[in-house]
Amino acid sequence: MKVIISEIPDEGLELELTEKISSDESIKIVTPVKASLKIDKKGSEVIITGRAKGTVELQCSRCLKAFDMDIDSAINVVYHPASEINKEEHYELKGDELDTGFYKNDTLDTEDLLKEQLVLNIPMKPLCSNDCKGLCPKCGANLNITQCNCLTSEVDSRLAVLKQLLNKKEVN
Ligand SMILES: [Zn+2]
Ligand SMILES: [Zn+2]
Known part of the structure; x- marks a missing residue:
């Protein structure tokens, strides 16, 4: 869903979502993603915390078989306006517990956010089973x-x- 940032109330926004996320070459998501998010605004920054759960289809790095894997990921992201994109280095120095993202046109698309978070949680070398x-x-x-x-x-x-x-x- 699209969240209009200027409409986020001062006390923040709590969302329970079930979002269907389209697959692309970076990720194949087989079930709608369930997420609970808390969205807070701090000046021009938007801070999103919560959890997302979904099932993705991966390819085993050893036997090349396709298999489904459940991902349950904690979300800790801070979004900055895209106009500040050139100051990215500055943000990287600021803290590493938070992932960084950018928003445009006063809009935060939770589909993009959830997709990014799941991609980040895909193992580098997925295995269909530990003893594959x-x-x-x-x-x-x-x-x-x-x-x-x-x-x-x-x-x-x-x-x-x-x-x-x-x-x-x-x-x-
Ligand atoms: Zn395997
Ligand atoms: Zn052989």
Whole structure:
């Protein structure tokens, strides 16, 4: 939803939202995002705190399988008017507990805000499960599903390389 910043009352605004967020290349959100937000105005700054929950579709970094992951993220953001965008360095120095955003035309779009917050909470290397065995580097078989025959020879050749290295060290 769009929040008109000049209409935020002095005591702040409390919102309970269920917002459908369109997916793009940065994130694929499979369920509407549920959020509770407190929006406060301090001069030209808008401070947003609260939580957002949603389910995103990720690709496992080991086996490449698509899987759903629930994200429950705490929100602590301060929005500045876009006209102050050049002073960004100044804000980075000010404090690192708060994320920084910018608003334009007296409007804060909660869809953009929630999307950004979920993107920030996606793990760098998502895993479908902590003990995902990944793909065989040789034949590409998904080792969670099948056991290929490459694995033993793969380990042997790695050992051989290691032995060679050790031998070299001894020579030196
Ligand atoms: Zn996996
Ligand atoms: Zn294999």
